[in-house]
Amino acid sequence: MSAAGIPSSDTVAADTAIVLVNLGTPDAPTPGAVRRYLAEFLMDRRVVALPRWLWAPLLFCVILPLRSTRVAKKYAAVWMDGGSPLAVHTRRLAAAVQQRMPQVRVVHAMRYGQPSVQQVLEELRRGGAGRVVVLPLYPQYSTTTTASVDDVVRRVPGLAPRVIEDYHRDPGWVRAVADSIRAHWAAQGRGDKLVFSFHGLPQRLVDQGDPYAAQCEASVAAIAAELGLRAEDFLLTYQSRFGKERWLEPATALTLPVLARDGVRTIDIVCPGFAVDCLETLEEIAIENAKIFRDAGGEALRYIPCLNDAPAHADALAAIARRAMTS
Numbered sequence: 001m002s003a004a005g006i007p008s009s010d011t012v013a014a015d016t017a018i019v020l021v022n023l024g025t026p027d028a029p030t031p032g033a034v035r036r037y038l039a040e041f042l043m044d045r046r047v048v049a050l051p052r053w054l055w056a057p058l059l060f061c062v063i064l065p066l067r068s069t070r071v072a073k074k075y076a077a078v079w080m081d082g083g084s085p086l087a088v089h090t091r092r093l094a095a096a097v098q099q100r101m102p103q104v105r106v107v108h109a110m111r112y113g114q115p116s117v118q119q120v121l122e123e124l125r126r127g128g129a130g131r132v133v134v135l136p137l138y139p140q141y142s143t144t145t146t147a148s149v150d151d152v153v154r155r156v157p158g159l160a161p162r163v164i165e166d167y168h169r170d171p172g173w174v175r176a177v178a179d180s181i182r183a184h185w186a187a188q189g190r191g192d193k194l195v196f197s198f199h200g201l202p203q204r205l206v207d208q209g210d211p212y213a214a215q216c217e218a219s220v221a222a223i224a225a226e227l228g229l230r231a232e233d234f235l236l237t238y239q240s241r242f243g244k245e246r247w248l249e250p251a252t253a254l255t256l257p258v259l260a261r262d263g264v265r266t267i268d269i270v271c272p273g274f275a276v277d278c279l280e281t282l283e284e285i286a287i288e289n290a291k292i293f294r295d296a297g298g299e300a301l302r303y304i305p306c307l308n309d310a311p312a313h314a315d316a317l318a319a320i321a322r323r324a325m326t327s
């Protein structure tokens, strides 16, 4: 043990594996690949709970044919040399965590698409892994994300992995996010407002007990305290609404024009619910919402990248995983 109570690398068993699990992403920015990805994702009952007789025809006959082509163009706008940003950054993050934990195997898996959680866990079992820790890359717990990872993990026989539920107030993670905001301010100056934008969720799920919104609020409070912010310096919004139902509010895309009309000239925007950059940050926030803000009279919406494979992020996740391995 270190003086700080964090288990040191030599207290960790050699047959241990850490699996970083992210949402998943299409394997090409094409309508066909996006359709396959969305079909698997949106047929998960944790994500859309409507009865299958109603949802399946709607999804396959209406939503996927229309949405896949439109969304493929968005993916194409942010696609990287190594693939989808979410895939590239997740791979790099797993490599950075592995560097910090040379005595265990660190791998990554995707809830939807490849490499699948099931396939990765089965390989670990065949390879003789004794202890497996699954770290979903969702700082805030939701039934739609973390619980869905838990569902598939439990389906793999012969392993009893420890699944980390959330790390929304982990001090190392909070410091890493705060430091990334400080670094952005040091490089670009400080905007008039700081917006924390999180992926949204149907309000119904929160009413039914999903702790996601409360954890987003707690994350923002902790990061704001670390930065010494006053209440008027920042606000929390929710993005990426899907469907007609009421989602968590205020919505990012509706709040930005209001701020512009109220005379806010420059906004710094950060997305601490996303461990790595993806379509929802690079396209929806940094391209689409930046335009929405400018069109409403704002000067600049300056996007602060996700932590991705930053050393402070890998340090924080390695410490979280080590604690889970030894508790």
Ligand SMILES: C=CC1=C(C)c2cc3[nH]c(cc4nc(cc5[nH]c(cc1n2)c(C)c5CCC(=O)O)C(CCC(=O)O)=C4C)c(C)c3C=C
Residues within 6 Å of the ligand: 023, 024, 025, 026, 038, 047, 048, 067, 071, 084, 086, 138, 142, 144, 145, 199, 200, 201, 202, 212, 240, 242, 273, 274, 277, 278, 279, 280
């Ligand atoms: C009912 C629909 C959706 C719920 C509920 C939902 C929750 C949710 N999602 C994330 C993280 C990500 N979502 C991403 C993309 C994305 N999300 C939905 C729908 C719901 N998400 C869709 C349909 C899509 C695909 C894009 C689109 O068609 O608009 C991504 C990015 C994936 C990528 O490839 O880059 C992430 C990450 C969280 C954290 C969350 C609940 C808290």
Ligand SMILES: [Fe+2]
Residues within 6 Å of the ligand: 199, 240
């Ligand atoms: Fe989503």
Ligand SMILES: [Fe+2]
Residues within 6 Å of the ligand: 240, 279, 280, 284
């Ligand atoms: Fe989106």
